[in-house]
Amino acid sequence: xxxxxxxxxxxxxxxxxxxxxxxxxxxxxxxxxxxxxxxxxxxxxxxxxxxxxxxxxxxxxxxxxxxxxxx
Numbered sequence: 001x002x003x004x005x006x007x008x009x010x011x012x013x014x015x016x017x018x019x020x021x022x023x024x025x026x027x028x029x030x031x032x033x034x035x036x037x038x039x040x041x042x043x044x045x046x047x048x049x050x051x052x053x054x055x056x057x058x059x060x061x062x063x064x065x066x067x068x069x070x071x
Contacts, residue, residue: 012020024044031040 027043028037028040031037
């Protein structure tokens with residue numbers, strides 16, 4: 001029997017948080033410089049929504065695997 005560790009972390013690593021902050025601030029600065037902050041907002045909401053849905057799907061898969069393992 002193969003032992004797998006399926007613990008899900010609830011926090012992002014610090015490096016990822018810093019990278020996201022730099023990317024958001026840099027892209028917002030570029031959007032303001034080019035005069036398109038609403039387009040930036042739309043892009044952030046679209047990417048954020050997509051990542052949120054992918055995260056929820058991942059959590060669903062982990063939950064189903066955990067339930068199947070316990071049967």
